[in-house]
Each structure stands twice: as C-alpha cells, then as structure tokens.
C-alpha cells in the first residue's frame with residue numbers, strides 16, 4: 001500500500017535507510033520525509049558526503065582504521081611505538097584513545113564485535129589479519145581494548161584464543177571506578193569489578 | 202499499571218534508541234517477558250549497566266495493560282553476574298546456548314518453577330564445574346528445560362509402550378525417544394544411535410555422577426539437536442558453538458570430530474565430585 005502512497009523515489013530512499021543498522025520502517029520513513037522537506041542543498045550535501053565516503057575513505061590496509069591515505073596517518077607515523085598494538089572494536093574508539101593522549105603505539109580496528117546471541121562470529125571481524133600482523137611484525141604486546149560489556153568480553157575471549165598460541169603479551173584495559181567519582185555513588189557492577197581488578201600499591 | 206518484582210535472567214538486549222534498551226528476560230514469577238528499559242544505555246542509570254545477557258537480578262517493572270505495548274522496567278538489581286561464563290569460551294558458549302533455548306521453550310507470562318530452576322542451576326554449574334564436566338552440566342540443564350516444557354525424551358523405556366528398549370537402543374525423534382524391538386520395526390522414523398550415548402544421557406537425567414568423553418558427548422548432541430529441531434521447528438542459532446574446538450582463526454573453518462577424539466563411555470565407577478545439583482529431579 002505504501003508504494004501507491006509515496007511513489008517510487010521516496011520508496012527507494014526508505015528501503016535504503018532500512019538497510020542501515022538499527023533503522024526500522026518508521027524511522028526510515030521519518031528520515032525520508034525529513035529529506036523530502038529539507039532544502040535542496042542540504043539533501044544534496046548528504047548525497048555528496050555519501051559519495052565521498054565511498055570514493056575517498058577506506059579501511060587502512062594495516063590497521064583497518066578509516067583513512068583517506070593508505071597506510072593511515074597513525075600507521076605511517078615513524079614516532080609511534082611499533083611493538084604495541086591496541087585492538088579496538090570500531091574507528092571511533094581509535095579517536096577516543098587518541099584523545100586520551102596517553103598511548104603511543106599502533107592500533108587494530110576489528111570493525112565490530114563478536115555477538116554470539118545476534119550471530120556475529122569472530123570470522124566476521126578482522127581477527128585473521130591481526131593474527132597475521134602479530135606474526136609478521138614481531139609485535140610484543142597486544143592491548144585488548146574491546147568494550148567492557150558482554151559482546152566486548154566475548155570478543156576479547158576470541159582474541160585471546162587466536163593470539164595466545166603466538167606467545168605475544170596480552171593485556172586488557174582495566175575496568176573500574178571512574179576518576180573523580182566517589183565510592184558512595186558507584187554502581188554495584190563497577191565496584192565489584194574495581195575490587196576484582198585491584199592492583200598492588 | 203500493576204508493578205511486579207521478580208528474579209530474572211537477561212537473555213538478550215537490543216538497542217532501542219540512543220538511551221534505551223529492549224530486554225528479553227526469563228523470570229521466576231512470570232516466565233518469559235520483554236521490557237523496555239528507558240535510559241539503560243546511559244552510564245548512570247537505575248539499571249547499573251547490568252542489563253546484559255546472562256546476568257541474573259531482581260527486576261522491578263510495570264505491567265502494561267494493553268497487549269501490544271511493552272512492559273516498562275523500573276529497576277534491575279544484579280544478584281549474580283555469572284562472570285565465570287565471561288572468562289572462558291566453552292562456558293560462555295554453553296551459557297548463551299541455554300539462554301537461546303529458554304527463549305525458545307519458555308512460555309510467555311507463565312511461571313514455570315522447573316524451567317527457572319533448571320536454567321539458573323545450570324548456569325551456576327557452568328560457572329563452577331571442571332572443564333571436563335561442562336557438557337554433562339549442559340545436558341542436565343538442557344534435559345531439565347525440556348522436561349519443564351513437557352518435552353523430555355524417553356530414554357530408558359520404549360516411548361510408545363513403556364517396554365524395555367531394544368538392545369541397540371533405536372531412537373525415533375518424532376516418536377519421542379527410544380523404542381522397543383516391536384515399535385522399532387513399525388516406526389519408519391526409527392534410527393540407530395549409540396546405545397552408550399542414550400544410556401549416558403539417561404544417567405545424566407537421573408542425576409548420577411557421569412563422566413563422558415568428547416566422543417560420547419558428540420553422540421549425545423547428535424541425538425539432542427534433531428530432537429530440538431523437531432520440536433522447535435528450527436535449529437538453535439548457538440548450537441554450532443557447542444562443538445567448536447579452540448582453533449587458530451587465521452585458518453579456514455574446519456569441522457571437528459575426527460578420529461583423534463577418542464569416543465568412550467564411562468559411567469564412572471568411583472563417583473566424581475558432584476556438581477551443584479539443587480534442581481535434580483526425581
């Protein structure tokens with residue numbers, strides 16, 4: 001029925017939106033109608049941006065971070081420590097780590113996380129190229145910086161399974177109390193993890 | 202809007218908006234439910250970031266009157282994170298499998314104490330059991346869930362007439378279990394299985410201390426998978442993880458189960474330390 005109501009062009013836009021993660025029929029319609037009513041240059045700017053991202057940006061051939069040059073600026077930077085690789089789930093995680101300013105090594109972007117329940121397997125991620133990289137480049141330490149949640153933990157376990165046989169040092173980001181917080185207001189989950197991950201002092 | 206409080210196990214979550222989650226749970230008081238947890242994706246929320254698969258806790262939620270609206274979670278107070286499952290792949294795989302199974306078998310809005318017990322005892326045992334007992338623990342929980350749904354296979358007497366099973370233990374999946382000589386002849390679906398696997402499974406259901414090797418465990422899976430497929434009308438998505446062995450990811454996917462895995466049945470003569478077993482049934 002919607003076909004008759006909206007016409008072919010709008011339907012095509014709606015079904016394109018629906019292919020995006022987390023977007024259902026109603027959201028797709030809302031986005032499509034928004035663009036339908038938006039000024040022409042605004043809508044076309046989006047089209048331009050989509051074209052550019054596909055034509056210019058691509059995953060770095062070494063670390064899979066999004067880049068317009070290959071290798072990416074981080075992989076190409078001679079001042080980075082090449083013996084350490086920090087494994088993250090998605091490109092925004094690289095930006096977050098970089099903002100912290102405390103990390104001088106390289107990265108590896110998995111382009112997702114294992115989800116046993118939703119059916120995302122380790123083979124759907126860039127784990128095989130990571131194993132290859134560690135083997136080939138004599139990496140000494142791999143920092144597992146997957147998210148501290150169920151899928152991040154599942155991902156870390158598969159990374160450990162794949163990397164352990166190589167004898168590389170594996171570390172995982174500490175989890176626990178945020179700096180500047182107080183015990184009184186910490187959640188049970190955070191407190192119990194902080195306790196478990198306590199360090200010698 | 203009536204308010205409910207119940208112990209609950211998180212089975213699955215999906216992101217609903219920037220801040221909210223839709224959560225599938227199995228509960229002690231109301232069976233399978235799903236709720237919306239508004240604000241659960243914020244770092245600071247009343248849900249303590251604990252609405253994650255395989256976490257058990259006390260759920261407080263509002264029941265919506267209308268059938269087509271989601272119940273609303275108010276609080277979730279975690280009481281058992283089952284962290285041991287999140288540190289070891291074989292345990293994790295079996296945990297998510299149980300979650301998928303109860304999600305399929307569990308009835309919505311209907312309490313089922315046997316199912317709740319099989320599920321939670323099973324998960325606890327998966328956390329604590331020694332490595333070589335994980336499959337036994339899983340089978341026991343799995344059979345407990347099947348029983349709670351009225352689907353337990355008949356393992357020690359003919360499913361059709363109650364007579365002793367034929368010596369080769371032929372099994373009929375649609376017929377509901379092992380068959381006697383006579384019914385094996387008349388049931389076209391009867392097929393040969395490993396008598397050892399059936400006997401081991403029966404011992405597991407009885408609650409005996411059982412030690413079975415990977416060979417027999419695979420044969421038991423070969424029995425249970427089609428049985429579940431028959432009743433559910435589909436294969437469980439997480440089944441494939443159950444036979445997975447540690448493997449280097451860089452290599453192409455290999456199907457395991459070669460001659461290297463010694464098949465051996467051992468109904469142990471000197472009993473093993475028994476796994477926690479509060480849910481053992483008569």
Ligand SMILES: [Zn+2]
Nearest residue numbers: 060063072075
């Ligand atoms: Zn790079």
Ligand SMILES: [Zn+2]
Nearest residue numbers: 359362381384
């Ligand atoms: Zn019979």
